[in-house]
Amino acid sequence: MQKNTAIGLFSGGLDSILACRIIAEQGIRVRALKFVTPFFDHDLLARQEEYQQEVKEKYGLNVELVDLSAGYIELLRNPSHGFGKNFNPCIDCKIMMLSRAKELMEEYGASFLVTGEVLGQRPMSQRRDTLNLIERDADCRDILLRPLSAQLMSPSLPEREGLVDRERLYRFSGRGRKPQISLARELGITDFPAPAGGCVLTDPNLAARIRRFYEGLFLIGKEEITTADIQLLLLGRQFRLPGGHWLILGRNEQENERLAECCEEDDWLLSMPERPGPTALLRRGSTLITLSEEREKILNAVVGLVVRYGRKVKGAFLPGEVLFQEGSVQNMLQADVLADEVFQDWIV
Structure with a gap:
């Protein structure tokens, strides 16, 4: 297992773009995974190569599509942590994605996982206690790094081992977007989607x-x-x-x-x-x-x-x-x- 590769969960939104780029800027190879289901982004499967090229040109990231459809349809029958405001099983959704990403670590030669979660940004799935629960149930505690809020959390294994420079990570929190937009400009990222609910379950x-x-x-x-x-x-x-x-x-x-x-x-x-x-x-x-x-x-x-x-x-x-x-x-x-x-x- 190589120590210079990370798997990044890539939604296509600004936070996930930044999280992957922050780690890539430290000289670590990032394999971005874009999960799709019938409820979000399933249409990308019909134009996978085109989408990969778009992401590479806009953000300098290599992305691969991973279809979670079958498991996700089953998940909705009885999600362990229930639903959000509508029919959205956000906590179980993130656990499923992280679990699948962890399964792929050996295949991609990765030593840790990266997400774009920001502490306190979402009331259901990004509270500190919920983030800890997700780590626990996905069995990825200590190998999961959240670069945008890392300095507000205990150092993860890749930080403690010196693979990632903690001083070059961030302490973003709350629902404001100004820090992310400012960081995007610093990284030369100008073309990114506005925040929107891409999941029909919301x-x-x-x-x-x-x-x-x-x-x-x-x-x-x-x-x-x-x-x-x-x-x-x-x-x-x-x-x-x-x-x-x-x-x-x-x-x-x-x-x-x-x-x-x-x-x-x-x-x-x-x-x-x-x-x-x-x-x-x-x-x-x-x-x-x-x-x-x-x-x-x-x-x-x-x-x-x-x-x-x-x-x-x-x-x-x-x-x-x-x-x-x-x-x-x-x-x-x-x-x-x-x-x-x-x-x-x-x-x-």
Whole structure:
């Protein structure tokens, strides 16, 4: 295990950028890890090389993406330390990331971990007692260095061993941003993101939707939830049809294309070839709908919604033809407009 390498947890925010750079400025090689889940930054997996180049050019850091999706979906079923204001398991989230980073230390030849946490910046996850709890539960006490607040904490192992010069670390605390912005200028960092909640689990509306999903909003049980399900949950107009069936309608061309891409073998996919309108995806329709009477009822509702949300003709919603795809089978169906009063209670 080489003593000149550290693993830095890299969120992409200013604090994590600074933490990694502070250590790199001391001649230590930093391997920055960007963790992604369906709830934050998952889209970066589709453009990994481009993102790595951006980070290298802007901040002089080598970053690698680490997908935590499967474990994170499981974590939300019952986080040990509960949730924040919304559906955000911030403490367990940080423990998971640090635990994974520690597992990768041998692979990367690293001797310690680095995070951009600032003492007192966040009321739930960055109090002194909480920071100590996170270290304990992630089993990384003494190998975790927080450069921005290090001088307000007991010296870590890399400081005591002289690998890191403690005098070149900082004593930032609280929610103010001026010290970080000033340090960024000193390091020549000018292009950095404004502070924002990039995790959808902190968004009141989306978090409420996700929580309801885990609590049984649809027929899909929380033990069956997949990464693809979460991606669909954050897309388009959402409906809970009679019986608990889950329908998503695209709101624009981009979402329509995305729904078609996400369609799996047992999903229903519907669209209107004759005029602009939404693509609809009924999740696991073929698996969850087995009775012919229920199938007819749900199918009529879905095609009715598709034409209802299609483009008006001379100011009115008109019946139309809907292309219904189930697996490899396609059929054209004549659809009447579903009255608003019928489906208002279905809207999620």
